[in-house]
Amino acid sequence: MLKVTETEQVEFPAAMISEFETIVQRYPEGKQKSALLPLLHLVQAEYGWLSTASMDRVAGYLDIHPIEVYEVASFYTMFFLKPQGKFVLEVCRTGPCCLVGAEKIMKHIEVTLGVKEGEVSEDGMFSWRGVECLAACGMAPVLQIGPDYTFYENLTEESVNQLIKDLKNKI
């Protein structure tokens, strides 16, 4: 994985730029700003978060002001403005999930990983946070893991243990 720091000039991989090109073509002439969210998703999938340098690069590509990118990236909860763990466990914390034990699951994750919500584990592997309704309330409790947003439903403490074990083995 490429490391991006604030001071660095980012060069996006050629494959990513060619994906950018396909996306921008969806919109009418002059409306290329519409591509901003799809592009930010691609950048985050590549680097794990959005550094200022990478946002500036997106602004340059779309020919818009950097502030137009920052204000969008900071508005939407899916975009990370600081580095995260390699795996970010996002657990739904909204009402319907809480009716069937989401709060217990979050506590369990906190204890098992030994990481507070929003922080990164020492080995850099894990972070977790509560997020709002993931539109899977009938399969509650649920969590998702980016960047492909795989879903884990009907969570129990056992299934969470297994999941964490599997993720550790993936490394």
Place this chain on the structure above:
Amino acid sequence: MARKLLLEHINVPGIHTFDVYRQKGGYRSVEKALKTMSTDDVVEEVKKSGLRGRGGAGFPTGMKWSFLAKPEGKARYLVCNADESEPGTFKDRHLMTYLPHLLIEGMIVSSYALGAATSFIYVRGEMMPQIRILEKAIAEAKNAGFLGKNILGSGYDLELHVQPGGGAYICGEETALIESLEGKRGNPRIKPPFPAISGLYGCPTVVNNVESIAAVVPIINDGGDEYAKIGIGRSTGTKLISASGNLNKPGIYEIDLGLPVEEFIYSDEYCGGIANGKRLKAVVAGGSSVPILPANLILKTLTGESRLMSYESLAEGGFQSGSMMGSGGFIAFDEDQCIVRNTWNFSRFYHHESCGQCSPCREGTGWMEKVLHRLEYGHGKMSDLDLLVDVSKKIEGNTICPLGDAAAWPVASAIRHFRDEFEWHVTNPSDALNRNYGIANYADPLPKLEEIS
């Protein structure tokens, strides 16, 4: 068994692929519409069907379409709202996962009716797997000549694109969605102008929910009159209900509108009753934004009639004793659930999701969250209850978009119907931290199963 218009083939292996979907009669409505109907004919059928928007507001779809401005030389857009973020609602994800071609078929027919040459499906960003599924299905449909230039030789051209959101409930509001699709923050626009006059890129635009668009397929296949025969009164057709909470069988159900709520909760064909042999305490019938009702009022109206799953029946009694159909997110609470905690949870949600443009919503939702938090955690005062009602009234109707109302209603209704439980939190703070108030006098009027047998 109720007829299934949308989910009929959902269990057919491979139905997510073009070939299997086509074998099962898929894309017939495109052939019928493009080859035998004018655009006005299609709008007329949808009007006749009585279909009401399935995204939450329940506005008649055909009427909405007929408001679309058609100025010369300007593009028109259809945008499908697949932002699905209303707590309790998960039907659109289900449709897109298992029946992507149904949505695409509906998009083609609807875009044709509206004269759109480019249409978008705006999917909430967390649904990346569904975005991939849709993109693949769109490529298949295009390959088969159902999208792109000169569809089926009719001379009609359509490009269909999938756009990801970024994780913001407010982008489900149609003007916020349009802003987001333009690459901006999801701040709702001040209306008028309405999207039908000036929407995406300043062009006339229709925004419709996934389920509304999908329903256009059976409406065109069977005719609007046939569709209107299903249901009751002005609640025509079938509706997908997302059932969650303490139910034996939570999940997605396609019901004929007009089904009794009691049958929906207790019959084995649907939710199979309350989980773990518990009793029903309360229901939020249409997604987190609609008023919560205690068990007795969700099963029967104040006049003693059976409550039905229809727009009118769920709203019967107005805000005093009724609720709303909303998006069909049916959340059931058993006797162990704490109404104060859930109300706090919902108000935190709305505070978190407020875009912050209007002060009543930005400040009011935060204030309600704070007060509810202290009530739940044993620091509340009796005067907090009136304070909450007062704040909720000051938000309601005083904001740019309906998120303000959506935040106010759950709080106001919880206090209206469960005031004693809130008071108990104030008078017994330590008890309230350790146990729940229970079912008190909202008891589910039906006996427990073991009491019958």
